[in-house]
Amino acid sequence: MDVSKSARFLSISRLEAASLIILALISYYALKCIYLLYYHPLARFPGPRLASMSDLWISSSIATGRHPFRMVKLHQEYGDVVRIGPNWLSFATLQAYQDIYGRPSQGKKLFLKFAEFERPGDISTTRDPDLHSLQKRALSKGFSAAALRDQEVIVQQYADLLVRQLSSLGQGGKVATNIGEALNWFTFDVIGDLAFGEPFNALLNGSNHMISLITDALRYSGVIFLRRQRPYVGPLIARLLFPRHLEETHLEYQKLADEKSAKRILRGDLDRQDFFSHLIRDHRITKEELMATAWTLIMAGSETTATALTATIFYLLRTEGVLQKLRDEVCTKFDSSDQINDGSTKGLEYLSAVIEEGLRLFPPLALGLPRESPGAVIDGHYVPPGVCVSAENFSLSYDSRFWIEPQSFKPERWIGAGIEGDNKAAHVPFSEGPRSCIGKSLAYVEMRLILAKLVWHFDWVLASTDLDDWNQASMCYALWTMPKLMVEFHPRQASSVY
Numbered sequence: 340m341d342v343s344k345s346a347r348f349l350s351i352s353r354l355e356a357a358s359l360i361i362l363a364l365i366s367y368y369a370l371k372c373i374y375l376l377y378y379h380p381l382a383r384f385p386g387p388r389l390a391s392m393s394d395l396w397i398s399s400s401i402a403t404g405r406h407p408f409r410m411v412k413l414h415q416e417y418g419d420v421v422r423i424g425p426n427w428l429s430f431a432t433l434q435a436y437q438d439i440y441g442r443p444s445q446g447k448k449l450f451l452k453f454a455e456f457e458r459p460g461d462i463s464t465t466r467d468p469d470l471h472s473l474q475k476r477a478l479s480k481g482f483s484a485a486a487l488r489d490q491e492v493i494v495q496q497y498a499d500l501l502v503r504q505l506s507s508l509g510q511g512g513k514v515a516t517n518i519g520e521a522l523n524w525f526t527f528d529v530i531g532d533l534a535f536g537e538p539f540n541a542l543l544n545g546s547n548h549m550i551s552l553i554t555d556a557l558r559y560s561g562v563i564f565l566r567r568q569r570p571y572v573g574p575l576i577a578r579l580l581f582p583r584h585l586e587e588t589h590l591e592y593q594k595l596a597d598e599k600s601a602k603r604i605l606r607g608d609l610d611r612q613d614f615f616s617h618l619i620r621d622h623r624i625t626k627e628e629l630m631a632t633a634w635t636l637i638m639a640g641s642e643t644t645a646t647a648l649t650a651t652i653f654y655l656l657r658t659e660g661v662l663q664k665l666r667d668e669v670c671t672k673f674d675s676s677d678q679i680n681d682g683s684t685k686g687l688e689y690l691s692a693v694i695e696e697g698l699r700l701f702p703p704l705a706l707g708l709p710r711e712s713p714g715a716v717i718d719g720h721y722v723p724p725g726v727c728v729s730a731e732n733f734s735l736s737y738d739s740r741f742w743i744e745p746q747s748f749k750p751e752r753w754i755g756a757g758i759e760g761d762n763k764a765a766h767v768p769f770s771e772g773p774r775s776c777i778g779k780s781l782a783y784v785e786m787r788l789i790l791a792k793l794v795w796h797f798d799w800v801l802a803s804t805d806l807d808d809w810n811q812a813s814m815c816y817a818l819w820t821m822p823k824l825m826v827e828f829h830p831r832q833a834s835s836v837y
């Protein structure tokens with residue numbers, strides 16, 4: 340109905356009509372807030388008041404890039420269950436982690452992925468358990484132990500190319516290299532080759548435009564969340580909270596990922612055992628689903644491993660004695676770089692310990708992974724259906740109930756019986772259950788080879804002297820934006836790369 344006509348009909352002025360509308364809106368929101376704070380089914384759970392009243396709290400917290408750090412503090416302040424949205428609970432116990440992400444025992448229902456983050460057809464966000472298991476079964480052929488043995492040759496090839504590039508770009512140690520960037524070239528080429536049968540040539544070119552889009556492309560999911568939550572004001576709020584270029588970046592990344600997968604589909608050649616060939620061969624998976632999954636494969640298969648390696652290298656350089664111990668282990672074991680392979684590095688306990696400790700202190704996926712409660716008990720608390728729930732591996736990593744001196748980089752935790760008082764069940768960097776990481780074994784091969792080769796070939800000198808606290812300098816927007824980690828790589832005498 341036309342407001343001015345109704346106002347005339349009721350013989351009130353436009354101003355009075357506008358005031359009435361504003362008053363009605365304020366009353367509506369005030370009543371809604373009272374309901375959310377005191378009468379909502381989640382009202383009994385503690386948390387910041389603003390978070391209980393509006394999704395703006397979580398959106399703005401994620402937009403700041405400091406959300407994982409905030410969550411550690413919030414759990415210290417409010418306890419093991421915190422209400423971080425009107426309809427969102429965060430948990431910080433091992434039992435809760437298992438209840439939410441673990442494989443449901445008989446008679447229990449699965450926690451589906453949360454609808455607001457879904458990208459239809461994409462293996463990592465799809466809600467449909469049937470489509471997910473179809474894709475995962477097809478894809479897992481490319482991640483089997485036998486497949487991994489064949490893939491190792493390819494990973495080796497790029498690891499050696501990385502060593503050569505570090506040597507030449509770094510001019511034998513005279514020039515510092517941003518190792519985070521170089522590691523991204525490596526993981527990106529590996530995933531290009533393993534997933535689509537051709538590298539992105541990032542290592543050869545010393546750059547790749549698509550890599551620069553990844554973090555922002557995923558960060559855009561924060562905008563999508565807001566738009567879905569609030570179709571009217573969401574886009575406006577998103578503009579205030581997130582940089583404007585995110586949408587463009589997201590679309591550009593999508594276009595490049597689509598092109599890569601379209602090219603692979605067109606090429607046919609299904610005898611080549613790359614990840615995509617397994618998906619293409621299953622005719623039940625549609626072209627749209629293939630494209631959507633390519634989006635994730637490139638991102639999940641590259642940025643995560645590069646992040647883990649970069650942070651681990653920082654901790655190795657900043658923690659007294661650990662780099663030397665790692666070097667002693669690697670150099671005692673190998674007389675030549677050719678001997679460094681997956682089989683020969685598997686038994687290196689200090690190397691494995693360094694990798695676990697890096698993943699613990701800086702898990703590449705550090706935001707809580709949102710799931711929808713099917714109406715279930717989580718660590719003793721009944722959570723009604725439809726509520727979004729999560730448990731952050733980052734909070735578990737920094738919880739002194741689970742780790743002695745949680746902030747310290749101590750590879751010894753992972754050797755033998757480890758440190759008394761540590762609880763290794765709190766280490767879940769690859770998550771658990773049916774939606775856990777499919778690329779875990781590949782990531783370990785990459786991490787072992789790279790760290791072993793880099794310490795075997797080079798003496799490392801940290802050139803970024805201003806970096807004291809890695810966590811303070813890093814921002815988490817679903818994926819991490821890390822500071823430049825400038826390192827000089829001085830070829831060691833035994834190394835013949837130079």
Ligand code: HEM
Binds near residue numbers: 530635768769778781
């Ligand atoms: C250190 C490296 C890595 C870490 C820490 C990591 C971590 C994770 C985590 C926590 C998840 C669960 C996400 C969720 O539940 O929403 C996940 C899923 C996934 N990861 Fe990884 N990942 C790594 C490397 C890789 C690699 C190398 C690949 C290879 C392509 C990969 C492919 C995937 C895929 C496809 C999924 C979705 C699985 C599903 O939904 O069933 N990841 N990853």
